[in-house]
Amino acid sequence: xxxxxxxxxxxxxxxxxxxxxxxxxxxxxxxxxxxxxxxxxxxxxxxxxxxxxxxxxxxxxxxxxxxxxxxxxxxxxxxxxxxxxxxxxxxxxxxxxxxxxxxxxxxxxxxxxxxxxxxxxxxxxxxxxxxxxxxxxxxxxxxxxxxxxxxxxxxxxxxxxxxxxxxxxxxxxxxxxx
Numbered sequence: 095x096x097x098x099x100x101x102x103x104x105x106x107x108x109x110x111x112x113x114x115x116x117x118x119x120x121x122x123x124x125x126x127x128x129x130x131x132x133x134x135x136x137x138x139x140x141x142x143x144x145x146x147x148x149x150x151x152x153x154x155x156x157x158x159x160x161x162x163x164x165x166x167x168x169x170x171x172x173x174x175x176x177x178x179x180x181x182x183x184x185x186x187x188x189x190x191x192x193x194x195x196x197x198x199x200x201x202x203x204x205x206x207x208x209x210x211x212x213x214x215x216x217x218x219x220x221x222x223x224x225x226x227x228x229x230x231x232x233x234x235x236x237x238x239x240x241x242x243x244x245x246x247x248x249x250x251x252x253x254x255x256x257x258x259x260x261x262x263x264x265x266x267x268x269x270x271x272x
Contacts, residue, residue: 201264
């Protein structure tokens with residue numbers, strides 16, 4: 095599959111099960127990374143529009159995918175020297191050179207949605223009754239400004255507002271982001 099492009103996401107039941115497991119299970123899984131000392135797992139984003147996902151932690155390993163979407167969120171699940179093992183929203187895993195990753199927090203809007211023409215309301219305030227400032231399609235990449243464990247303040251271009259945290263892939267359930 096060398097040379098295939100991978101910019102979107104495909105939903106899966108495993109992702110829904112992971113989200114349903116909640117923050118308590120995730121907190122038990124977190125450890126300090128062997129290289130950085132930062133929490134593993136943790137979310138980061140792709141720094142550039144061309145990132146190779148490799149089978150192993152070196153340039154000698156075969157490229158499995160080529161991501162072509164800067165800002166795409168991925169989850170770091172392991173560290174080895176200058177390489178990070180990452181998982182994307184559809185569960186694919188592989189190794190990426192750390193310099194191609196950014197600590198900037200981004201998230202995908204409901205990548206698991208299979209309902210045709212489904213949209214998700216971006217609200218002015220963190221409240222279901224607040225006015226809608228935009229309707230977001232599944233798979234849209236949003237910049238995460240903050241999360242309060244049930245709502246996240248996000249922005250897409252010049253538009254910002256609040257989306258329920260459980261509608262995002264790129265933040266953990268109940269995670270607080272400042």
